[in-house]
Amino acid sequence: xxxxxxxxxxxxxxxxxxxxxxxxxxxxxxxxxxxxxxxQSAFWDDATRQVVDxxxxxxxxxxxxxxxAWAFWTAVFAHLVPQTDRTPDRQIPLVPMLDxxxxxxxxVGYRFEDMPQDRVVxxxxxxxxxxxxxxxxxxxxxxxxSRHRDEVLKAIEQGTxxxxxxxxxxxxxxxxxxxxxTDAIDAYYAHPWAWDEIGFxxxxxxxxxTRLERGEPEPWEVEEKRYDWLPPVTAVSGEVDGTDTxxxxxxxxxxxx
Amino acid sequence: xxxPLLGAFKAPKDGKHMLGALQSIHLPMRRxxxxxxxxxxxxxxxxxxxxxxxxLARAGFNVVGLEAGPFWDTERDWVSDEAGSHNLxxxxxxxxxxxxxxxxxxxxxxxxVGGGSVHWASFTPRLxxxxxxxxxxxxxxxxxxxxxxxxxxxxxxxxxxxxxxxPAYYPWGHPHGYAYGPHPxxxxxxxxxxxxxxxxxxxxxxxxxxxxxxxxxxRPHCIYRGFCIQGCKVGxxxxxxITHVPDALRKGAEIRDLCMVWRIxxxxxxxxxxxxxxxxxxxxxxxxxxxxxxxxxxxxxPRLLLNSACSRHENGLxxxxxxLGHYLxxxxxxxxxxxxxxxxxxxxxxxxxxxxxxxxxxDPKNDFARGYAIQTVGPLPQAFGxxxxxxxxxxxxxxxREMMDYNHWAAFGLLGEILPWDDNRVTLAEDKxxxxxxxxxxxxxxxxxxxxxxxxxxxxxxxVMQAAGATEIVQEGRYAHLVGGCRxxxxxxxxVVDKFGRSHDVANLFVCDGSLFPTQGSxxxxxxxxxxxxxxxxxxxxxxxRIFTSNDRDMTNPPIRPELAPPETWGxxxxxxx
Numbered sequence: 013x014x015x016x017x018x019x020x021x022x023x024x025x026x027x028x029x030x031x032x033x034x035x036x037x038x039x040x041x042x043x044x045x046x047x048x049x050x051x052q053s054a055f056w057d058d059a060t061r062q063v064v065d066x067x068x069x070x071x072x073x074x075x076x077x078x079x080x081a082w083a084f085w086t087a088v089f090a091h092l093v094p095q096t097d098r099t100p101d102r103q104i105p106l107v108p109m110l111d112x113x114x115x116x117x118x119x120v121g122y123r124f125e126d127m128p129q130d131r132v133v134x135x136x137x138x139x140x141x142x143x144x145x146x147x148x149x150x151x152x153x154x155x156x157x158s159r160h161r162d163e164v165l166k167a168i169e170q171g172t173x174x175x176x177x178x179x180x181x182x183x184x185x186x187x188x189x190x191x192x193x194t195d196a197i198d199a200y201y202a203h204p205w206a207w208d209e210i211g212f213x214x215x216x217x218x219x220x221x222t223r224l225e226r227g228e229p230e231p232w233e234v235e236e237k238r239y240d241w242l243p244p245v246t247a248v249s250g251e252v253d254g255t256d257t258x259x260x261x262x263x264x265x266x267x268x269x
Numbered sequence: 270x271x272x273p274l275l276g277a278f279k280a281p282k283d284g285k286h287m288l289g290a291l292q293s294i295h296l297p298m299r300r301x302x303x304x305x306x307x308x309x310x311x312x313x314x315x316x317x318x319x320x321x322x323x324x325l326a327r328a329g330f331n332v333v334g335l336e337a338g339p340f341w342d343t344e345r346d347w348v349s350d351e352a353g354s355h356n357l358x359x360x361x362x363x364x365x366x367x368x369x370x371x372x373x374x375x376x377x378x379x380x381x382v383g384g385g386s387v388h389w390a391s392f393t394p395r396l397x398x399x400x401x402x403x404x405x406x407x408x409x410x411x412x413x414x415x416x417x418x419x420x421x422x423x424x425x426x427x428x429x430x431x432x433x434x435x436p437a438y439y440p441w442g443h444p445h446g447y448a449y450g451p452h453p454x455x456x457x458x459x460x461x462x463x464x465x466x467x468x469x470x471x472x473x474x475x476x477x478x479x480x481x482x483x484x485x486x487x488r489p490h491c492i493y494r495g496f497c498i499q500g501c502k503v504g505x506x507x508x509x510x511i512t513h514v515p516d517a518l519r520k521g522a523e524i525r526d527l528c529m530v531w532r533i534x535x536x537x538x539x540x541x542x543x544x545x546x547x548x549x550x551x552x553x554x555x556x557x558x559x560x561x562x563x564x565x566x567x568x569x570x571p572r573l574l575l576n577s578a579c580s581r582h583e584n585g586l587x588x589x590x591x592x593l594g595h596y597l598x599x600x601x602x603x604x605x606x607x608x609x610x611x612x613x614x615x616x617x618x619x620x621x622x623x624x625x626x627x628x629x630x631x632d633p634k635n636d637f638a639r640g641y642a643i644q645t646v647g648p649l650p651q652a653f654g655x656x657x658x659x660x661x662x663x664x665x666x667x668x669x670r671e672m673m674d675y676n677h678w679a680a681f682g683l684l685g686e687i688l689p690w691d692d693n694r695v696t697l698a699e700d701k702x703x704x705x706x707x708x709x710x711x712x713x714x715x716x717x718x719x720x721x722x723x724x725x726x727x728x729x730x731x732x733v734m735q736a737a738g739a740t741e742i743v744q745e746g747r748y749a750h751l752v753g754g755c756r757x758x759x760x761x762x763x764x765v766v767d768k769f770g771r772s773h774d775v776a777n778l779f780v781c782d783g784s785l786f787p788t789q790g791s792x793x794x795x796x797x798x799x800x801x802x803x804x805x806x807x808x809x810x811x812x813x814x815r816i817f818t819s820n821d822r823d824m825t826n827p828p829i830r831p832e833l834a835p836p837e838t839w840g841x842x843x844x845x846x847x
Contacts, residue, residue: 026666042673054272057502058280060348067352094665121359121374125366125710162665169664193664197654201672202352210675212616212650215349217502218278218290220492224455227612227676236612236676249665252657254743 024096024158027242035241037099042209047234049204049214056215064204064215071105072112076131082107084138087154091165092196096244102205109199110134126184133183133191140179140188144168147175162248211236280344287344288511289504292487298518303554307331308817309809310544310558312530312573315384316795317782317802318564319509319517320427324806326522327833333523333556335546337361337569338381340526341510347500351651354499357381357388363568364698367712369748371599377751378566382524383510385566386795388498390621391479391506392644393433393796395424397442399630400790407631407638409718410688410788414759414768417443422829423800428477430838431507432485433796435476441626450482451475452491455618457645460607460679464737465625465643472625479507479795480619486837495616495647506619509799516835528554531706533561533577533586533778540820541778547704559817560777560809562770564802567597567751567784571695572709574755587772593765594695596756597711598789601685601723602749604646604656605730607739612676620647628729629791637721641685642791643730648680656680660743681734683726684749686791687719695754713748750794752786767822769808770801776820781805806833 022034040047050068053061074082089106098104119130127133144167145153149160156164167173171185200206207214213221213233223230243250285293301307309325311318314334325332339356341347348354359378365371379385398417403410421443428447435447452475454462465472475482480497481490491505504511514524527549534555536542543557563570571594577586585593624644631638648656650672657663657671698710715723727744734742758764761773770785772778783798804827809816811827831839 041669054277056349057278057344059345060350060353061277063348063350063353091665093668097669118355119360119362119374120372121361121378122363122365122372122711124370125364165664169662190658193658194655197658197668198352198651201650201654202350206672207650210650210672211612211614212675213614215496216494217349217492217496219273221494221617224453224493224618225459227456227614229614241670243666243670247666250667250670252661252663252667252671254661254741 020096023246024244026097026244029240029242032242035097037097039099039102040205040208041097042211043236043238044208044211044234045237047208047211049207049212052214052232055219057217060215060217067202068204071108073108074111075115076111077107077114081134081138082111084154085110085134087161088141088165088192089196091161091249092193093200094247094249104200104203104205106196106199109202110195113195124184124187127187128183130191133188136179136182137188137192140173140176141168143176143179144173157246159246159248162246166248286342288515289343289487290489290502292504292511292515294515294518299521299523301331301333301523304557306557306559307333308559309562310335310556311562311564312544313337313384313564313566313569313782314382314509314514314524315379315564315566315782316386316509316798319383319386319513320799320802321562321564321781321806322522322524323513323517323520323835324803324833325809326517326520328810333525335528335530335544335556336382336524336526337529338526340382340524341387341500343500343502343504343511347502349494349496349499349502351499351649354388357500359569361702362700362708364700364708364710365713366710367693368714371711371713371748371751373568373711376747377599377749378568382514382526383508386508387500387510389793389795390497390619390646391795392621392624392793393428393431393477393479394624394626394642394792395442395445396420396790396792396797397629400788403639403788409638411758413787414757419826420797420800420804423803424796426829426831426834426839427796427799427803430834431479431512432481432838433477433479434482435478436473439473439477440471441629447477452478452480452482452619452622455493455615455622455647456613457615457647457679457681458618458623460609460613460737460739461623461625461643461645461681461733464733464735467736468733470625470627470733472623474623476622478619478621481505491619493618495618495620495649497619497621513835529704530573531576531704533573535579535582535586535775539581539775541775551704560779562779562781564782566782567754568695568709568711570780570782570784571754572697575695575697576706582774587765587774587778589774590762590765592756592763594754595691595693596689596753596787597693597695597713597751598687598689598753598786599713599748600750600789600791601641601683601687601719601726602747603683603723603727603730603744604648604680604747605683605727605734605742605744606656606660606678606680607734607737608674608677608741609679609739610677613679614676615647615679616649618647621645626791628726635725637718637725639686639688639722640791641683641722641726643733644682644684646680646682650675653678656745659745679734679737679739681730682749683723683730684791684793685722685726686789688716689753689756689788690714690716750783750789752783752789752794755780755784756787757785758787767824770805771822776822777816779805
């Protein structure tokens with residue numbers, strides 16, 4: 013199933029910081045023009061090639077969500093990891109990966125005691141977000157403008173939703189945000205197009221990496237070419253906050269000890 | 270050039286079971302009959318279970334390893350891909366809570382033959398002599414029932430069996446050297462060296478890690494592809510799957526994979542009769558055994574004992590002390606990330622390749638006891654995204670922007686000692702798993718000493734990152750490793766097992782995994798777990814049939830049996846150390 017994205021208005025596109033004009037969507041955003049991990053797949057082992065190939069060519073079709081829930085979460089995830097800077101043919105399917113996970117009831121291997129099961133989280137989460145949308149902007153999430161959708165999600169990100177207290181009694185706002193963001197991140201950054209965007213070399217067995225120091229590219233990688241950009245004028249998610257919060261991430265795997 | 274010179278790489282098609290790029294074994298293996306009584310049933314074939322299986326098989330015992338996960342073929346089952354490696358981890362349901370709840374699953378729990386050693390980053394520092402007597406020295410935690418001299422020969426032996434690569438002179442704890450040479454530096458290691466050097470902090474370069482820096486038998490050297498914790502397809506990183514299991518099978522051990530042990534059965538004589546397990550089809554079986562060794566790690570071993578409660582053991586099997594499941598520990602594992610103007614590309618090289626233990630010991634100048642280490646880590650994109658979420662509250666366009674700078678970041682891991690506390694514990698939750706068994710509930714709270722230690726460790730690590738030249742520094746709170754829960758001790762009122770891992774209550778029931786640790790130091794636990802397994806094996810072998818027939822408890826230390834090591838690792842081959 014192909015993800016269904018609406019046609020893009022310029023107010024939803026990242027901007028040039030000098031002219032403040034919308035930047036046209038690209039096949040490959042990021043600072044590594046021409047870099048393609050998939051072009052190297054002949055150098056990967058069979059099993060890896062198969063897993064990545066399937067991910068690119070056959071995103072899972074809907075099995076768990078109702079059509080309404082699928083449409084709802086597709087709209088939410090388009091704000092958690094927005095992709096309007098990508099041409100429609102190069103947008104990365106996010107909700108299909110989530111749906112596949114929930115259909116198989118695949119979890120991280122634990123639930124926090126202040127959280128329901130993941131399937132329940134994605135069920136009552138719809139109501140929680142819609143109630144917040146009604147409260148703030150007088151309509152369900154799907155009828156709101158892009159700006160207002162961002163604002164509803166920002167309230168949850170900040171841990172300050174004002175509606176649906178009885179739902180938030182059943183699940184921690186903070187952990188709800190971690191779960192939906194984790195699913196969005198897991199889907200987006202598992203895709204080789206995202207690897208190309210951030211300059212990650214990807215699989216390297218059996219070939220090996222040979223230039224380990226000073227951030228040097230392999231002969232088949234490319235040098236970074238940076239450009240400046242501003243988030244879309246309608247977005248409120250452009251800011252980050254690196255204050256030491258001691259927040260624990262919801263993950264456990266990557267590159268750790 | 271878009272194609273490899275010798276054509277696209279294909280997995281071998283001849284039905285060989287691959288354990289790394291070159292090593293293979295021929296199956297089927299030995300299969301004991303269903304009603305046959307084996308000498309030892311080992312529950313969990315991970316870091317400790319793999320070593321025990323190998324030693325006991327080599328010594329001639331009939332031994333079967335029951336493993337809940339699959340028997341991996343590394344060429345077919347493993348991939349160079351974060352998302353595709355989900356099944357390496359213990360992802361059966363659990364509940365986590367307390368004031369500082371632990372992430373479980375991929376963070377610290379393995380599933381499948383090799384267990385956690387399949388996805389460890391494979392830092393292999395030893396514990397320090399001080400770790401065995403923290404109560405005597407500092408009045409905190411508890412002393413171990415063994416001391417450094419007891420475990421030292423096993424450290425030396427396992428460092429060759431894995432083998433460990435590292436510097437020729439390692440200055441901390443009991444100073445020692447490594448026989449296999451250190452690894453070259455990646456970008457993160459260079460940052461750690463630069464930061465430490467600027468602050469006059471000694472740093473260990475290129476190890477100690479259980480990753481081959483030169484080829485060893487049928488195992489090729491490291492190719493620096495960075496996917497260590499997704500399982501090493503190369504076979505360069507040690508896991509018991511490739512270091513000990515092949516020898517165990519050649520010597521007649523059986524591994525029954527996809528078999529979930531759910532209950533230990535006690536006979537009328539108060540001795541264990543065997544274990545009940547579900548096979549891959551969900552059918553229940555009973556394996557009779559003269560003795561049982563639990564190697565399910567710090568959560569599943571206590572859970573199994575709690576789920577095996579019976580009359581005379583109402584609070585859990587082997588729990589007359591009441592401390593079963595208690596004193597669970599994780600280490601502080603905060604990740605400190607620094608952004609550099611120049612690219613780093615931290616996905617290259619093993620995540621584990623340099624560290625400092627300069628702050629490991631208690632320092633009277635501090636307002637806390639014990640200490641911490643600082644190590645390299647190398648998160649891949651999915652993990653890094655979640656770290657940007659946790660450390661910078663990045664989402665939406667902010668997340669996309671931060672991630673485009675992935676190649677400019679380096680990450681250091683704090684590894685800090687958290688003390689054993691009575692209320693950090695494993696109990697049974699009301700939730701049930703797919704077999705209808707109650708799942709584990711894990712409670713975890715930090716205490717004052719832990720919080721002060723973490724604060725100081727974070728500050729020091731940030732200073733090192735700054736001295737390395739980072740222009741922006743952020744951090745993510747997390748924990749690493751799991752130990753404790755069935756701690757060993759001399760006093761049966763305050764510990765679950767004795768110094769050989771034998772239950773104080775049931776004479777033919779043993780525990781051998783990370784749950785034995787009374788305290789944990791700030792060394793990664795993998796090497797110590799395997800060293801304790803080799804020591805327990807020597808004890809069992811020296812006791813012979815008495816384990817199967819007698820309730821007497823001989824506390825004499827066994828002689829070390831280096832000749833039971835896998836071939837070409839001890840006294841033969843290179844290096845030829847005796």
